[in-house]
Each structure stands twice: as C-alpha cells, then as structure tokens.
Amino acid sequence: MIITMVSVSDTAGGAEAHTVALGRGLRDRGHDVTLYGRCPGWEERGLDRADIRLGPKWSRRTMAVGLLRVPVERHRTNAIADSSVYYLQFKREQIALTAPLARRAPVVWTEHGRWMGGPVGRLLLAGYARAAEHVSRVVCVSEAVAADLEPVVGRDKLVVVPNAIDTRRYAAPPPAMRAVLRQRLLPSRFHDRPVAVLAARLHGAKRHDRAVAAALASESALVVVGDGPDRERLERLAAGNVYVHFTGHRDDVPDLLAASDFYVYCGAETDGTPTCVLEAAAGGLPIVAFRGDPGTELIPYCGGLVLGEPTELTADAVSAMLERRGTGVAYVEQRHGRDRWLDAYERTFGECLR
Missing domain, CATH: 3.40.50.2000 (Glycogen Phosphorylase B;)
Known part of the structure; x- marks a missing residue:
C-alpha cells in the first residue's frame, strides 16, 4: 500500500x-x-x-x-x-x-x-x-x-x-544493570528512598501537582521527566524540595524508568489510553494513578494503586506496592x-x- x-x-x-x-x-x-x-x-x-x-x-x-x-x-x-x-x-x-x-x-x-x-x-x-x-x-x-x-x-x-509500545525497549534490566542506572542517573540523595517517576509533557490540564504531593506524602523521591508550559509552576510548588528533581526533556526515558521504583500517572480529562502507563508497566513499575483520570482501568493489571487524594499514598502503601513490581509486564506484552x-x-x- x-x-x-x-x-x-x-x-x-x-x-x-x-x-x-x-x-x-x-x-x-x-x-x-x-x-x-x-x-x-x-x-x-x-x-x-x-x-x-x-x-x-x-x-x-x-x-x-x-x-x-x-x-x-x-x-x-x-x-x-x-x-x-x-x-x-x-x-x-x-x-x-x-x-x-x-x-x-x-x-x-x-x-x-x-x-x-x-x-x-x-x-x-x-x-x-x-x-x-x-x-x-x-x-x-x-x-x-x-x-x-x-x-x-x-x-x-x-x-x-x-x-x-515497543515492549522490548522498556523491558526491565537485570538487577545489576538497574543498580548501575540508579547510581548514574539519580541524585545521590535519592539512593536511600523509594523513587517515583513521571515522564510526560508538563501541561496544567494534567495536574501533575498531584504527583509532587503524593511523592512527598509517602516520603518518596520524585523524578519529573519532561518539559512544557506547566514546568515553572510545578517547580514553584516543589519549593526547592531536594527530593523533587526536574530533568527537562530526556532521550533516555527507558533508563530513567528502569532506575526508578514506581510511576505516578496524572491524566487530563481528554486523554485516551496513556502510553506512559504502558511504558512504565512494561518496565515492571507499579503505577499510582488518581480516581477519575482516563486510563485508570489499566492500573489493576499493573500492581498499582488508584488514589482519591495524593495524601492517601503513605510510606506503608508504597512498601506494599513495591512487592508487586513486575505485575504488569505480561499484560502489556499481550494486549499492547x-x-x-x-x-x-x-x-x-x-x-x-x-
């Protein structure tokens, strides 16, 4: 054709x-x-x-x-x-x-x-x-x-x-390689905490401030990958907190996902099937999402949590969720x-x- x-x-x-x-x-x-x-x-x-x-x-x-x-x-x-x-x-x-x-x-x-x-x-x-x-x-x-x-x-x-998605590109690396990626890509102050990541265009309609609040409520570090018109507001919201790190646009997103522990998804009301969730799940990451956002029907297949409010993400909830790492890999490979x-x-x- x-x-x-x-x-x-x-x-x-x-x-x-x-x-x-x-x-x-x-x-x-x-x-x-x-x-x-x-x-x-x-x-x-x-x-x-x-x-x-x-x-x-x-x-x-x-x-x-x-x-x-x-x-x-x-x-x-x-x-x-x-x-x-x-x-x-x-x-x-x-x-x-x-x-x-x-x-x-x-x-x-x-x-x-x-x-x-x-x-x-x-x-x-x-x-x-x-x-x-x-x-x-x-x-x-x-x-x-x-x-x-x-x-x-x-x-x-x-x-x-x-x-x-190309599931091969986002496949989780062996533990030794993952340890190398964490050392190379994450700030040293993140090494003793669970690390959350979001990788998306930073637009106000997606309300990424919820990701910042959830990470801080659970005493997790947060890596914000991407750029967009809402970045300046989000940086002000983080108020220089040392456990929130903005990377800007990156071409090594699969490696940053592999170096992290879980993904935080925030969707705009007009979103369809979020590829960021598929990419994170293919790499074995549990997903945290928010009730009412499009795409949350995927979360139960990924070993994650759907929250009503960011403050519901506690340190204990993160620990339990990390035990389910890798849950979504087979689902994404078969369906997406x-x-x-x-x-x-x-x-x-x-x-x-x-």
Whole structure:
C-alpha cells in the first residue's frame, strides 16, 4: 500500500510518537509511507517527508486564524501525491482536509483522546461531524473514545485499536544493570528512598501537582521527566524540595524508568489510553494513578494503586506496592505490543480498499 500521512506538529507528545511508530512500523512491513507536514522524530527515523506549507496545529490560540486559512490549505492538498490511503490525526487536518482528499482515496483518522468540552469543543464538533461524512474509518484508542464519537460518526466507521509500545525497549534490566542506572542517573540523595517517576509533557490540564504531593506524602523521591508550559509552576510548588528533581526533556526515558521504583500517572480529562502507563508497566513499575483520570482501568493489571487524594499514598502503601513490581509486564506484552497494533492498522487500511 501507499500510505500518505498529513500531519503538522512541532511538539513532541504522545500523538507524535504514535505517528512516528506507525510510519516506521508500516514501512518496515514493506509499505510506501510518506508524511506531508512536520512531526518531531520523523526524519530522525529515516522516514520520507514532504512540505505542504500548512499553518500551525490548531489550538485555542491559533483557531481563529486557522479557520481563515482553510480555503488556502484545502487548495494545497493538490500538491499531495496520489495514495492508497490518506491518514489524518489532528483536528485541523481532519476537519479541513478530509473532503478534498477523500475524492482521491479513502481517508482514515485516529482519535487519541476524549472529546473536549466548552465552546471550542462544540465548535469543532460541528465541523467534525460534517468532515466525518467523508471519512472511511476512525481508529479510536479506547472504547471510551469510541463512545464519545458514536453519535457523530456512526458505529460502523469506528474501530478500537488500543495504543501500543515497543515492549522490548522498556523491558526491565537485570538487577545489576538497574543498580548501575540508579547510581548514574539519580541524585545521590535519592539512593536511600523509594523513587517515583513521571515522564510526560508538563501541561496544567494534567495536574501533575498531584504527583509532587503524593511523592512527598509517602516520603518518596520524585523524578519529573519532561518539559512544557506547566514546568515553572510545578517547580514553584516543589519549593526547592531536594527530593523533587526536574530533568527537562530526556532521550533516555527507558533508563530513567528502569532506575526508578514506581510511576505516578496524572491524566487530563481528554486523554485516551496513556502510553506512559504502558511504558512504565512494561518496565515492571507499579503505577499510582488518581480516581477519575482516563486510563485508570489499566492500573489493576499493573500492581498499582488508584488514589482519591495524593495524601492517601503513605510510606506503608508504597512498601506494599513495591512487592508487586513486575505485575504488569505480561499484560502489556499481550494486549499492547507493537506487532498486534500494526496488524490492526494494516487490517483497517486494507478494509478501506475493498
């Protein structure tokens, strides 16, 4: 198949990692894959890309100007080469570009999260419903995401394909190697405490302050991996506490997970299946999560805890949880492995060509 992805993003997040993994996996299976646009990590994996001169990804800040650009951006789809399937995953591309592309080949979307609320959500939903008339399939990362879309898209177009990870990359190392990683990657003051870790884009909607509070309540150290607009606030909240360490963006996340004892997950209400939870569980870490966040249905399979409030995480609770280290490894390998995920996407694209 010739699979053409149209996606513009300059932010390295979960959706972008999904795009790169899908493009690389499909290419390795012999398909011709090209990206029109930009995606962090794409060219670093040796994948083909062409520029289409689309504006920035839609957000509350860029929405007004973005809507004015729609006629021009639709015209620019003429520069996109013919394809077996066109693949879109962000709202701007889905709403603005699906109709012209669908006249040339089937269009497939992926939906990564729950539908947003408020005036912006209602505005997008109207355009999304019109664009969905032209889409062939919508891949949803969870049943909850599919339930949000069913009244708008129709169940016959929805396919649920849970997120996946390369479990080999996150496999827990032998004890001796783990000890080396702890010595090399963690501050020396952390060596006599349980170490919690979170690795995510630091955005206020995810309320990562709960992770800071839970770690301190349990007398654990916390490694905060990642960057984003909420980092400054979180650093102020930590108030220079020596047991909270901010690393910024890192390329060695699997090693940092391996050096830690448990993971703290905080999700925004629009999140779908959190890949950070899958990555941590694949490395054997128990997961601490918070009641009401998306993705908490995964936690019982990972030997973790779902809390109502951060202060519920006590030192005794952490000690008991660490006895269940490794519980989630088999579950992630069986349900969220990369091969099964690629099989599902290949099958979905193939069904659109019949």
